[in-house]
Amino acid sequence: MRNTMGYVKSLVFVAVVAASYMYYRNLTAPLPLPPLNQLEQYWGPGDAKNYKEDTAIKPFKINYSNDTIHKLRTKLNDVPNLAKPLEGVAFQYGFNSNRLQEIITYWKTNYLAKWDEREKFLNQFPHFKTQIQGLDIHFIHVKPKVPAGTKILPILLLHGWPGSVREFYDIIPMLTTKSEDKNYVFEVIVPSLPGYGWSQGASKQGMSTSKIALIMKKLMNRIGHEQFYVQGGDWGSLIGNQIGTFFQDNVKGIHLNMCGLQSTSAMLKTFIASFMPSVFIEKEYVDFYFPALPKLKEIIIESGYMHLQATKPDTIGAALVGNPIGLAAYILEKFSTWTNPTYRQLADGGLEKYFTLDSLLDNIMIYYLTDTITTSQRIYYETFSVQEMGLQFDRIQTKVPAACAKFKYELAQTVDWALRDHFTNLVQSNHFQDGGHFAAMQLPAVIYKDLVQFVNKVENQK
Structure with a gap:
């Protein structure tokens, strides 16, 4: 009897292990590509039956009237009674109001006094608009001026929130100019994501990153490129990843500076790696990922905005649209603490350690002048929806060559062991x-050098 009971227990144990393994396999096995026609949708106002797409690519110029700038200056002169920061507090409670007063003063005097110069700066590259799936899509398109016969590689650069096309202004000339580190030059396309800047926002529900991926692919085809590279960070990273997943025969390579996966397999592998990090990560880079609890604490501190925008984007949008002071505080806080979390301890937020006030205000002006803060935030609601998350795109493998540039103070990192489940190349x-x-x-x-190193590897494999 005792032997029989032991045998039964062994069978039960084996059955439980086998069932658990099968459950894990079903939960983590790669998924096939979805039918791409499910990404196709008309996003403009009204009935799609009345829509006829204008495929023309039309030049666009940033041009705002003196009245618009005067109205902004008037608002900046009418500063509300901002609460004084607590004694000894820098950015720990959010944007320091003393620092905000300094930025407002610079904005309404120095910056707006030279708005013609800033507008000219923003117009230094050719801008265009075209209509895709019911939306006017804005983009910068810079063709390199090089001798005939020079190899030219198209590249799509994708921004995120609360950024804009302004993020790429310094790297564009590097990419489009001949240099000793590459035997080619890039033809650069930098779109404003739908609902950002001068790109029209959706009138229908559901404009998630996967839907934007299709629009960006169509934009590249409209310009004349069937094959191209993609570079992106923040939402641009996720959209670029999805372009490289859905259109694997069209994307030559994807270079991302925020590589991350949310699959069950990735989370499990990250958990396992936390116990033996040196087995999976070079010793000098372990602190990019672990210890896990301090990393989680930082994410919680910095992600309050995300919960708000993923649930009630229009409420916070109503508080910020047309409100330059609130808009500046809300966006510039991210450029402080997302650049380095230790900047919370600095009274000036460390904003000018890497950025100029002019460059930061250029980005704020894009949101303010286009009234797109609300539409830009809706991407959180749509992408974190139950329907979108349920599609589990991270479980679809891509063979497209991929590169991850991992910066020390990025909000979150994923170990390569986990990334390779999705990025098989x-x-x-x-x-x-x-x-x-x-x-x-x-x-x-740094981004330029890393991107060129990657593209050189891909091009030399041919």
């Missing part, structure tokens, strides 16, 4: 001991 993964979330704007030369 992870060509390059480099760590940098400096840099944060807005790497293309903060350290353009």
Whole structure:
């Protein structure tokens, strides 16, 4: 009897282990590509039956009247009674109001006094608009001026929130100019994401990153490129990843500076790696990922905005639209603490350690002048919806060559062991001991060098 009971227990144990393994396999097995026609939708106002797409690409110029700028200056002169920061507090409670007063003063005097110069700066590259799926899509398009016969590679640069096309202004000339480190030049396309800047926002529900990925692919085709590279950070990273997943025969390579996966397999592998990090990560880079609890604490501190925008984007949008002072505090806080979390201890937020006030205000002006803060935030609601998350795109493998540039103070990192479940052709993964979330704007030369290193590898494989 005792032997029989032992045998039964053994069978039960084996059955439980087998069932658990099968459950894990079903939960983590790669998924096939979804039918791409499910991404197709008319996003403009009204009935799609009345829509006829204008496929023309039309030049666009940033041009705002003196009245618009005067109205902004008037608002900046009418500063509310901002609460004084607590004694001894810098940015720990959010944007320091003393620092905000300094920025408002600079904005309404120095910056707006030279708005013609800033407008000319923003117009230095050719801007265009075209209509895709019911929306006017704005983009910068810079063709390199090089001798005939020079190899030219198209590249799509994608920003995120609360950034804009302004993030790429310093790197564009590097990409489009001949240099000793590459035997080619890039033809650069930098779109404003739908609902950002001069790109029209959706009138229908559901404009998530996967839907934007299709629009960006169509934009590249409209311009004349069937094959191209993609670079992106923040939402641009996720959209770029999805372009490289859905259109694997069209994307030559994807270079991302915020590589992350949310699949069950990735989370489990990250958990396992936390117990033996040196087995999976070079010793000098372990602190990019672990210990896990301090990393989680930082994410909680910095992600309050995300919960708000993923649930009630229009409420916070109503508080910020047309409100330059609130808009500046809300956005510039991210450029402080997402560049380096220790900047919370600095009274000036460390904003000018890497950025100029002019560059930061250029980005604020894009949101203010276009009234797009609300539409820009809706991407959180749509992408974090139950329907979108349920599609589990991270479980779809991509063979497209991929590169991850990992900056020390990025909001979150994923170990390469986990990333390879999705990026089956992870060509390059480099760590940098400096840099944060807005790497293309903060350290353009570093991003440029890493991107060129990756593209050289891909091009030399042919």
